[in-house]
Amino acid sequence: MPPVTSPIVIARRGVMLVLSSPSGAGKSTLARLLLDKHPEIHLSVSVTTRERRPSEVDGIHYHFIKRERFERLRDTGDLLESAEVHGNFYGTPREPVEAALSAGRDVLFDIDYQGTLQLYDKMRSDIVGVFILPPSAVELKTRLERRAEDASGVIEKRLKNARTEIAHWDHYDYVLVNQDLDTTFRSLEAILIAERLRRERMIGLPPIIERLDQELSDLTA
Numbered sequence: 001m002p003p004v005t006s007p008i009v010i011a012r013r014g015v016m017l018v019l020s021s022p023s024g025a026g027k028s029t030l031a032r033l034l035l036d037k038h039p040e041i042h043l044s045v046s047v048t049t050r051e052r053r054p055s056e057v058d059g060i061h062y063h064f065i066k067r068e069r070f071e072r073l074r075d076t077g078d079l080l081e082s083a084e085v086h087g088n089f090y091g092t093p094r095e096p097v098e099a100a101l102s103a104g105r106d107v108l109f110d111i112d113y114q115g116t117l118q119l120y121d122k123m124r125s126d127i128v129g130v131f132i133l134p135p136s137a138v139e140l141k142t143r144l145e146r147r148a149e150d151a152s153g154v155i156e157k158r159l160k161n162a163r164t165e166i167a168h169w170d171h172y173d174y175v176l177v178n179q180d181l182d183t184t185f186r187s188l189e190a191i192l193i194a195e196r197l198r199r200e201r202m203i204g205l206p207p208i209i210e211r212l213d214q215e216l217s218d219l220t221a
């Protein structure tokens with residue numbers, strides 16, 4: 001009988017998976033699909049000064065806060081990154097991200113390019129940046145209109161801002177054109193699975209190598 005061996009679990013650092021895209025490219029849908037299939041991933045819930053949309057729930061989609069509170073959080077260092085997007089302020093609370101990472105969990109961020117660049121400055125090697133592109137401008141407009149939760153002035157503003165957002169595509173590790181949701185989702189999942197396996201993230205490898213080396217040395221003595 002072969003010896004009974006317990007399964008080898010290799011400790012690894014959590015992935016900080018950052019998703020960015022112009023508004024309406026399908027990023028939130030992809031994030032939801034990923035969280036449904038991988039409930040072990042922690043979603044970073046941002047604070048924002050934007051008005052809540054009818055379909056949104058405070059504490060789930062965002063923490064909706066007043067401008068004064070936002071400024072206090074930012075000025076006391078309680079936000080990992082922050083930015084003004086479409087005339088509203090957004091930021092990532094620091095504490096929940098640090099808690100999730102130190103528990104070895106992956107963390108998903110839905111933030112813009114300004115926030116991504118700030119996170120790169122602080123923790124580049126932990127971050128995997130994925131940029132989602134719409135297949136065309138017409139498709140982007142249609143998706144924003146279909147959402148029908150924003151006034152038409154807001155949609156115009158978001159379309160204008162799409163050019164600025166897209167101009168930063170080359171800061172990202174991966175760029176996906178979201179033509180077909182299933183295909184894009186499979187690509188995103190493949191990125192996550194491969195990035196989890198990167199050697200640098202596998203902090204539990206050295207003791208395994210040492211053990212193997214010792215076993216081989218004993219076997220060949």
Ligand code: 5GP
Nearest residue numbers: 046082083085090091092110111112114115
């Ligand atoms: P929306 O108002 O449509 O929910 O989001 C507008 C934009 O703000 C999106 O591109 C979204 O990724 C970005 N955003 C949401 N939360 C944050 C955040 O905490 N930080 C930064 N930098 N951008 C955010």
